[in-house]
Amino acid sequence: EAGVAQSPRYKIIEKRQSVAFWCNPISGHATLYWYQQILGQGPKLLIQFQNNGVVDDSQLPKDRFSAERLKGVDSTLKIQPAKLEDSAVYLCASSPLAGGPIDTQYFGPGTRLTVL
Amino acid sequence: GQNIDQPTEMTATEGAIVQINCTYQTSGFNGLFWYQQHAGEAPTFLSYNVLDGLEEKGRFSSFLSRSKGYSYLLLKELQMKDSASYLCAVTRGNTPLVFGKGTRLSVIA
Numbered sequence: 001e002a003g004v005a006q007s008p009r010y011k012i013i014e015k016r017q018s019v020a021f022w023c024n025p026i027s028g029h030a031t032l033y034w035y036q037q038i039l040g041q042g043p044k045l046l047i048q049f050q051n052n053g054v055v056d057d058s059q060l061p062k063d064r065f066s067a068e069r070l071k072g073v074d075s076t077l078k079i080q081p082a083k084l085e086d087s088a089v090y091l092c093a094s095s096p097l098a099g100g101p102i103d104t105q106y107f108g109p110g111t112r113l114t115v116l
Numbered sequence: 117g118q119n120i121d122q123p124t125e126m127t128a129t130e131g132a133i134v135q136i137n138c139t140y141q142t143s144g145f146n147g148l149f150w151y152q153q154h155a156g157e158a159p160t161f162l163s164y165n166v167l168d169g170l171e172e173k174g175r176f177s178s179f180l181s182r183s184k185g186y187s188y189l190l191l192k193e194l195q196m197k198d199s200a201s202y203l204c205a206v207t208r209g210n211t212p213l214v215f216g217k218g219t220r221l222s223v224i225a
Contacts, residue, residue: 004158033212042120042203042215043159056212091158104149105213107158 002026004108006092012114018080021111025073025094031055032069033105034077035091043091049075079113087115120216122204127222128194136189136219138204149213150178150189151203159203162189191221199223 005024013019025032031050035043046065047057051072060067064083069075079086089112093105119141128134140148147166151159163171165180165187177190189202201218208214 040217042205042217044215045212048212104161104164106161107151109158112156 004092004094004106006090006108006111008111009109010112010114012116013082014116015084016081018078019082019113020076020078021090021092021113023075023077023092023108025075025092026096026106029094029096029106030072031095031097031103032075033093033095034067034075035093037089037091037110039088046077046090082113082115084115087113089113120204120206120214122202122216122219124217125220125222127224128191130194130196130223130225132194133190133192134194134221136191136202136204136221138187138189138216140185140187140204140206140216142185142206142208142214144208145182145185146207148178148180148187149205149207150176150187151205151215153201153203153218155200162202194223196223196225 007022033048034046036046037043046060047067048055049069052069067077089110091110092108095103095105097103122138149164150162152162153159163178165178170179175192180187199222201220203218204216205213
């Protein structure tokens with residue numbers, strides 16, 4: 001079974017520029033998550049989709065971050081404009097069920113973003 | 117809110133046993149996950165505990181005490197490849213995982 005795919009793996013941009021990340025979850029997984037992981041910290045949830053609907057985006061900085069999951073499969077996360085503090089690894093994860101308490105999440109390799 | 121605490125760093129010797137603790141404070145606790153994350157890689161699932169007690173899976177075991185808000189991950193027969201960060205994460209109700217900051221384990225010869 002193919003894992004969660006993400007691209008690009010690395011991205012370097014200057015502050016105030018825009019950037020987009022792409023995620024393809026494991027086939028058949030209903031729930032998709034985007035996390036931000038700053039160096040030395042655990043992943044922090046940005047947004048959770050179930051199929052193509054948003055379940056939780058309470059920690060997404062909506063003035064600059066946006067995400068969509070068209071057709072309930074692939075997802076994109078965009079930052080516009082980027083700030084220095086957005087430098088982090090952006091992880092995508094998917095889970096097979098409805099995101100319940102024991103729904104195991106499978107992570108992609110992440111996109112390492114550096115904002116200069 | 118949720119508060120999850122785990123040691124920042126630990127060092128252990130190859131072949132030894134190491135215990136990584138995690139304490140949490142949250143209402144409506146549902147379950148606790150452990151993930152392993154090698155440097156520059158994605159977290160990979162190790163275990164989850166919903167009920168009190170010990171879950172064993174090969175060299176790795178995870179323990180949970182719901183009344184004490186406490187869990188540990190036990191790694192036996194340590195190997196160099198076990199050098200990684202170990203992330204404790206909890207779920208509350210139907211909310212998504214909340215991760216601790218992780219414990220960076222270094223295995224030395």
